[in-house]
Amino acid sequence: MLTILSPAKKLSNECFAKTQNYTTPTFLNESQELVDILRSKKPLDLQNLMGISEKLSILNWERFQNWKLPVRNDSAKEAIYHFQGDTYAGLNTEDLSNSEITFAQKNTRILSGLYGVLKPLDLILPYRLEMGTKLKNDKGDSLYQFWGDTLSKFITNELKSHSANVLVNCASVEYFKSLNNTSLKVDVITPHFKELKNGNYKIISFFAKKARGMMARFIIKNRIKDPSKILQFDYAGYQFNEQLSSPLNPVFTRAQS
DSSP states (O other): OEEEEOOOSOBOSOOSOSOSOOBOOTTHHHHHHHHHHHHTSOHHHHHHHHTOOHHHHHHHHHHHHHOOSSOOTTSOEEHHHHBOSHHHHHHTGGGOOHHHHHHHHHHEEEEETTTEEEOTTBEEOOOOOOTTOOOOBTTBSSHHHHHTTHHHHHHHHHGGGSSSOEEEEESOHHHHTTTOSTTOOSEEEOOEEEEEETTEEEOOHHHHHHHHHHHHHHHHHTTOOSGGGGGGOOGGGOEEOGGGOBTTBOEEEEEOO
C-alpha cells in the first residue's frame, strides 16, 4: 500500500538537508529537460505561464537559472521537510520519529510537476511548477503529456513489492490526474473529508487539504499496510461515515461549531 500526496506551493525558508539519510529523486533526467525549457523563458513568460505575481516570477526565473545537478545538501532540502502549507501542516513532519520517517520513505510518495514522483527524503531544490501547467514540450502541450504514463507505471511497479496492491489517494484532483490512466493497474482508495454545518455535509477546501495530510500522518504513525485500517481514522474529530461511503471512496465527517 502506498499513500500519495500533492506537493505544496509554500516551501521552507531553510534550504539545506535536515538529515544524513537523504535520497536522490528518480526522474532527475526528466526534471532537467523541464528546467532547460523553463530556463529559456523570461520572468514575464513565467508570470503568464503560471499565473503568478511579478515577484514570484522573478524568484522562480532565478531558481531555474541557478538549477544545477548534482544537487548539493547545502542548497536543497528533503521533500517532506521542504513542502509547507495546509496538507503538510496536517502531516506535521517535524513531530515524526526517525522510525516513522523510515516507514514514510517506503510507503508514502509525493507527486510533482517538476520531479514526477518523490520519496519523502528525496533532496530537492526550491521550485514552483504545478502539474496542471500548460508547458509546451517535445511530448505535447502540458505536463500531463510530458509525464504521460511514466508515473503510473512507476507507482504500479513499486506496489509489486507491497502486501496490498492499493494506492491511498490523498492528492488533489490536479495531481492525481497525472496517474489516472490505463497504465495504473492498482486499486485506488480516495478518502473524502466533509464538514457538517447547518445540517449539510460539505467539503471545505482548507479543512480537506489539512485532513489529507492528517490521514497520511495517521497511516505513518500506525504503520498501516492494510487499507481497511484507514477507516479507523479519528484525528481532529473526524469519524468514518458509512452511510456516505463506498468501498473506494470512504467519507470521514465531523461537525463544525
